[in-house]
Every structure is written in C-alpha cells, then in structure tokens.
Amino acid sequence: MTTPLTPVELAFALLREGRMGDAENLMTREVQATADRHGPGSPEWASAQCDLGNVLLNADQLDRAAECFRRAAAVPPRDHESRKDQLTYRLNLGLALRMAGRLDEAETELRQGVQERLAFYGREHAGYAFGLEPLADLLRQRGDLAGAREVVEEAVANLWRNGHERVASALALRAAIVHAGGTPEPLFVGLHQLPDEVVEQIGQVVTQLLDRDDPASKPLLTALVAALEERLGADHQATLNALSVLANLGRDLGDQAGRIDAIERVLASYDRQGRQEQALMAALGLAMAQDEAGDTEAGLRTYASAAVRAERIGxxxxxxxxxxxxxxxxxxxxxxxxxxxxxxxxxxxxxxxxxxxxxxxxxxxxxxxxxxxxxxxxxxxxxxxxxxxxxxxxxxxxxxxxxxxxxxxxxxxxxxDMPGTIADAFREFVLTRLPADLLDRLDVAIVDGDFKIEVGLRREPTEAELERLNQVFQTAHAEFRRRISEPHYAR
Missing domain, CATH: 1.25.40.10 (Tetratricopeptide repeat domain)
Known part of the structure; x- marks a missing residue:
C-alpha cells in the first residue's frame, strides 16, 4: 500500500507539471488549515509557512518566499526541535534574499544565523558549519574573497572532522573561491582521502557554481576534470559528465576547439566501454560542433560514421x-x-x-x-x-x-508570424485539454512579451471544470512563456 503524498509533496509534484498556481493555492490552503488547527504563530504554522516558502522559491517568486521564511523564523521556539527548525527558517530566509539580489539583507540574516547556530550547536558541530557555507558563498558573490576564504575554510575543517558528506559542497565552494582569488595553489585537495560518492558530489556542485558567461569558468572546470580523471579515472561517469559540461561551456564561450576536444574525449571513453547509444549521441554532438566551428567536411564525415553506428544499434x-x-x-x-x-x-x-x-x-x-x-x-x-x-x-x-x-x-x-504562431499553439494546447462545449471563444495574443488572454464561456462551468480550466492555463503559461523569447529550430 502506497503512502499518500503530503501537501508539500503534492505541491512539488504540481510544480514539476508546470502548475505553479495550483501548487501555491494548495500550500496557501494548508497554511490556513494549520492556523485553524494549531493557531497562527504556532510551530506547526511556522513549518507550513516554510513549506509555502519553498514552493514559492521554486516558482521563482523570491520576494514572497522570503516573507514566508521571515514569518516562520519570527515564531518563538517552544522546545529543542522547534529551535532547530527556526535555524533552518532563518537559513532559508538568507538564501531567498540572496537569490532575489537583496544582498545586504541576505548577509545580515546569514550572519545572524551563524551566530545562532554557534550558540545552539557549538563550534565543533556540523550544524554550525551548515550556516557557514552559504555565508561564504554570499561573500564570494559580493567579491569579498578574503572573507569568503576564511569562512569556507572553517566550514571545510568542521565538516571534514565530523566526516560529514556535506564536505563535498564545502570543498567545491572552496575551489571556486580559491580560483576566484587567482592564487597558484591547488583548487582540489584531499580527494584521495574521500569516498567516490563524495568526490562525485564535488563535481556536481562545481558545475552548479559555474558562471556560464564568464571565461574564467573554463580553467576552474578544466581543473575539475583533471582532478576527477586522476581520482576516479577517465571513464568514470563523473569525469564524463564534467567533460560534457566543459563542451557546453565551450559552446557558450565560443571556444569551439575546446568544445570539440571535450566531446572527442567523451566519445573515446564511450567507445572504450562499448556504450554504443551514448557514443552515438556524443558523435552527433561532435558533428554539430565541427560544423559550427566551420569545418563542414569533418562534420559531414562524422555524421556518416554516426549513421553506421545507428545502423549497428538497429x-x-x-x-x-x-x-x-x-x-x-x-x-x-x-x-x-x-x-x-x-x-x-x-x-x-x-x-x-x-x-x-x-x-x-x-x-x-x-x-x-x-x-x-x-x-x-x-x-x-x-x-x-x-x-x-x-x-x-x-x-x-x-x-x-x-x-x-x-x-x-x-x-x-x-x-x-512567430509570435502569432506561438499564440495559436497556446490556444490549441488549451482547447485540446478542455471539454469541447465549455469555451465560446479563446483569444490569445502576445503583448509586451507576455500572453494576453480573453475567455468567453458557453455555459456555467462546474467546480471541477473551473479547477481544470485553471490548471490548463497554468500549465500552458509555464510551457509556452519561454518560447516567446527563445523559439528555435534545433537539431
């Protein structure tokens, strides 16, 4: 028997479907229901506010998310567990403020959170380091590299002593901070003392920290690839994933030679391992890269060889x-x-x-x-x-x-008329998902970079139909909004 989803789990399922309005409405109702059961200002209400904040955060409503976390953090704790929860709420508040670009406020909250964690956990506990890491990242973002380095080194030392797996993200952040400082010291240290899965996580976090528009990201990523190859091997998936990111970065930065080299290394690895379908996809990426680099003949030769690969797979x-x-x-x-x-x-x-x-x-x-x-x-x-x-x-x-x-x-x-085509596609998307006799008319246009919609109903909808109507429009908005600015025909 399957366990029913909690409200917040259901809300995130709705978010994954692009139904942002439904997810928000669900959690707003849950906050009210919690207030009715336990009272506003209760630890349970604070927890529901945090859940709503997380949903809003993932729907890119950053300022509203921050206010939810602020309300949650303002609730006085009643016991040890609710005090721990309050520390989490303040950390979430700092992260939301940082994501919203409100850096002064974010630093204030994160520093306060560090002091509260120090008082609650003590300097040697990993829970203290959990607050240090986002503060270090914020200082890096603000250009205070000396401050960031001091804070991240304390976080790394703490998590290393505690044997905590979160040392992976701290080490990745340390590498980014050291790289930004321009010193010649090694970026990745101690990897041979860490389990494989922790080293893999370091690779994942570094790629998440990259600024894809900054040429300085390439040497950081190149150093990561070298470190992963030395520690895990040239054919390990973590190494190949980092090489794939390096290839994409080469495309974004206009470094076609670097892009081609990275793809060729991935392709050679898949061939060594006999992973035919992955090798085929790498070959297609290589052909496109060669073509975009101006070497048309090399691209066509690679396509011809890819066709042989595909025929072999069948x-x-x-x-x-x-x-x-x-x-x-x-x-x-x-x-x-x-x-x-x-x-x-x-x-x-x-x-x-x-x-x-x-x-x-x-x-x-x-x-x-x-x-x-x-x-x-x-x-x-x-x-x-x-x-x-x-x-x-x-x-x-x-x-x-x-x-x-x-x-x-x-x-x-x-x-x-590409905007008109997108509007027509939006209209068709909606109409094919609603009862045929519900709408009298649906006018869709793109005005000032967003959809303008006018709806006429043939009859009074039932409550279920009204809910479905809202869901369909929310999904359509999520699916088509990015098409307005980025319509393209990709291979």
Missing amino acids: RPELRSQVLRNWGLALKEAGRVGPAEQRLTEAVEQARRGADHDMVGRAGVALGLFLQHEGRLSEARTVLEEGLAVLDPVHPDAIVGRSHLGAVLDGRTCGCG
Missing part, C-alpha cells in the same frame, strides 16, 4: 535522428540532392519506430526543406503530417506551424 528512432541531422547539415552545405535523400529516409525510419515525436520532427525537417525548394504542395502535406503527431508545445511544432503558415501564403521562405 533502432529506427536513432537512425531517423542521425539521418535528420545529417540531412540538415547537407542542406546547409548546399548539397541539395543528398540532403533530400537523408531527410526522406529520416521520415521513413521514424515511421518504423514507436516515437511519435521523432516522426513529427523528421516530418517538419523534410517539410521545411521542400518549402525552401519551392515545392509547396509537397511541403504542406509533409508538414501537416508531422504536426499532427507533435505536441503543440514542442519547439519543432512551433517552428513547423509557423512555416506551414508561410506555405499556405504561397511563400517559399520565412517563418511567418
């Missing part, structure tokens, strides 16, 4: 993906005949598989090719078939629908 979905990407690269290289052949084969392979998205993506790719070649009737047929099986929120569906609009207008190029 899954039609993978063969379709390779053929699609290869066809797009051939088209960009001006090789129209081979491009059409590969894109047509991509559609045929996708139809043999069970992945509807792959059928749709291959169809959109071929449809765009046919449109640009002036074969509008064929393009329309292929695009309509592909769009019929793609979810309206899929990026390729949005681009394909926009191009279909251009085809219907008799145009061989141009992607039509």
